[in-house]
Amino acid sequence: MTRSIADQTVTELGGPGSVFVRQRADHEQLDRLLQELEGTTGTEQERVLRRIDRLVFSHAFAEETVLWPVVRRVLPDGEALTLQVEEEHQEVNELVSELETLGHDDPRRAATLDRLVQVLREDVRDEEDVMFPRLQQALDGSALRRLGRQWEIARRVSPTRPHPTVSRRPPGNAVSALPLTVLDRSRDLVDAGVQHAPDRLAPAGRAVSRGLAAVAGWVERVPLARRGERPPTSR
Helix, strand or coil, X not given: CXXXXXXXXXXXXXXXXXXXXHHHHHHXXXXXXXXXXXXXXXXXXXXXXXXXXXXXXXXXXXXXXXXXXXXXXXXXXHHHHHHHHHHHHHHHHHHHHHHCCXXXXXXXXXXXXHHHHHHHHHHHHHHHHHHHHHHHHHCCHHHHHHHHHHHHHHHHXXXXXXXXXXXXXXXXXXXXXXXXXXXXXXXXXXXXXXXXXXXXXXXHHHHHHHXXXXXXXXXXXXXXXXXXXXXXXXX
């Protein structure tokens, strides 16, 4: 009987550098942020959502680039397992993209936000309770630590914003990673600066952010960025 990685010790998971330990740490941080999100409104809600975005999208992109190809290679049902999680990732991308278009007083906002929280929690459970225990049976501790290093490097240089039209699989996600990462992280810096900028400079900062978003949208639509996509996750 397999045990959820949520219930295992660091040693059982392959040591501090194991990909499972790193993944679980991100999941625990996500849980704290989702609790912080409860009851927020207006600009405070936007602030917490941006922190969630930066965590979730870099985390998922690194999974899809580094970890899921290994799952498909070593597990007989790896294709089905990863496709299910990829569908959850796709829905998260679409929900966050929708939230960005909804005003704080839009009656659709609360339902969209509730669904986002639900899908994020389902994604964690599918990984920790189902996929990762299966992968744990197929890999030894050294392989898990090696994957952990690769995943961490990928996470640190991955996009931090939703990109629902980009492929969830290679080669599309690998090709689009660098330009989208540069654009997203530049937007993160600009948006952070806008929050602390004098009122007279804020409009210019917001215009720069919108321009970067427009360029990212163009990158998403490049045909090569969509290669490798499976029909259930294509948009």
